[in-house]
Amino acid sequence: MLKVWSRRSWLKIASLAFPSRTLSFASPGPVLGLADEESSRNPEPVPDLFPTQPPELAREMVTVAHFDLKRVKELVEARPSLARTSWDWGFGDWEDALGGASHMGNRPIAEYLISKGARPTLFSAAMLGHLEVVKAFVAAQPGIQRIRGPHSITLLAHAKAGGESARPVFDFLKSLGDADADPPVSLSESDANSVKGTYVFGRGASQQIDVTLDRAQVGWARKGMMGRPIFHLGDRVFYPSGAPTVRIRFGESGPSMVMTINDPMVVLVARRTPEQK
Numbered sequence: 001m002l003k004v005w006s007r008r009s010w011l012k013i014a015s016l017a018f019p020s021r022t023l024s025f026a027s028p029g030p031v032l033g034l035a036d037e038e039s040s041r042n043p044e045p046v047p048d049l050f051p052t053q054p055p056e057l058a059r060e061m062v063t064v065a066h067f068d069l070k071r072v073k074e075l076v077e078a079r080p081s082l083a084r085t086s087w088d089w090g091f092g093d094w095e096d097a098l099g100g101a102s103h104m105g106n107r108p109i110a111e112y113l114i115s116k117g118a119r120p121t122l123f124s125a126a127m128l129g130h131l132e133v134v135k136a137f138v139a140a141q142p143g144i145q146r147i148r149g150p151h152s153i154t155l156l157a158h159a160k161a162g163g164e165s166a167r168p169v170f171d172f173l174k175s176l177g178d179a180d181a182d183p184p185v186s187l188s189e190s191d192a193n194s195v196k197g198t199y200v201f202g203r204g205a206s207q208q209i210d211v212t213l214d215r216a217q218v219g220w221a222r223k224g225m226m227g228r229p230i231f232h233l234g235d236r237v238f239y240p241s242g243a244p245t246v247r248i249r250f251g252e253s254g255p256s257m258v259m260t261i262n263d264p265m266v267v268l269v270a271r272r273t274p275e276q277k
Contacts, residue, residue: 053085062087065097066104069112072097076116083116090228091263093242095150102127103153105161123149126158126173129166134159134173145179151242152231156180187232192218195236195250199259199270209259209270220248 049055057075061082064071076083086096098118101109110124122144125133137144145155156179159170173179192213199209205223212219212227220240221227230238236250247262257272 053079053081057082058085059087061085062095062097062100065100065106065109065113067106067109069106069109072109072112076113080116083113083118089151089226089242091240091243091246093150093228093240095242098124099150102158103149103151103161105163107162107165122147123155123158126155126169127162127166129159129162129169131168131172134169138176145173145176148242148244151228152181152244154179154181185232185234187216187218191236192216195257195259197257197272199257199272201268201270211259 057079061072061075062085064075083097086094088094096118098110098113098121101107101113102121102124105127107128110118110128114120114124122134122137125137148154149158156170156173159166159173162169195211195218196213197211199211201207201209206225208223210219210221210223210227212221218230218232218238219227220230220238228241230240230248232238233247238248238250239246240248243263245264247264249260249262250257251260252258253271256274259268259270259272260266261268261270
């Protein structure tokens with residue numbers, strides 16, 4: 001069962017995901033490899049990731065594509081290919097820059113990215129109010145309206161984010177009856193409180209996971225990384241936003257609570273620190 005986390009919540013997290021602009025294109029980057037004899041700039045070792053672009057650059061681009069047109073233009077003008085870049089927010093929750101603008105209902109950023117080569121999708125079409133495009137998708141692939149976008153955000157939610165200009169798309173999707181999220185599975189207060197705490201899976205400072213509770217929403221975050229909501233499926237089993245096939249299970253093991261993550265096999269087991277309740 002899939003639930004949509006609010007666009008406001010994602011905007012809040014996105015604004016924290018890249019708090020400082022450490023990447024600048026004001027001056028040329030370092031010369032990589034062997035410099036020619038006439039160059040006065042010292043060469044630097046070629047990074048192992050070359051020729052792929054720096055991950056931090058992709059992350060910034062996808063982040064600011066949610067809300068910052070000025071920075072989007074700066075990045076794309078410096079590196080045009082960034083208009084098509086993608087980022088994995090965790091558990092395979094891939095999002096490209098256009099996807100971020102689309103679920104935020106940010107038409108100016110979406111239209112700018114498309115003009116610079118971003119690949120339009122069903123989700124961008126829904127937000128932009130392209131009714132005939134959405135209808136063609138549904139006719140060509142019946143049931144496609146049930147596919148979720150980044151962060152498990154529904155197609156109907158993308159149309160709603162588009163406002164009045166996307167109203168015909170919203171009405172069409174609403175008429176299909178299954179383009180929206182399923183109702184969430186209730187989570188009792190006692191169960192929610194029972195899974196809160198810090199879970200450890202190694203000795204390093206980053207080898208910890210914080211499970212938090214904000215009103216009725218359970219959050220999951222590895223130390224030093226951006227958090228994400230996890231949605232209840234029943235019996236203290238959850239899935240992380242954007243990854244509906246992943247399972248995060250909580251269960252007692254002796255005196256402590258243990259978290260087990262399946263994706264689809266068991267990939268991590270963490271135990272809550274003793275002081276946590």
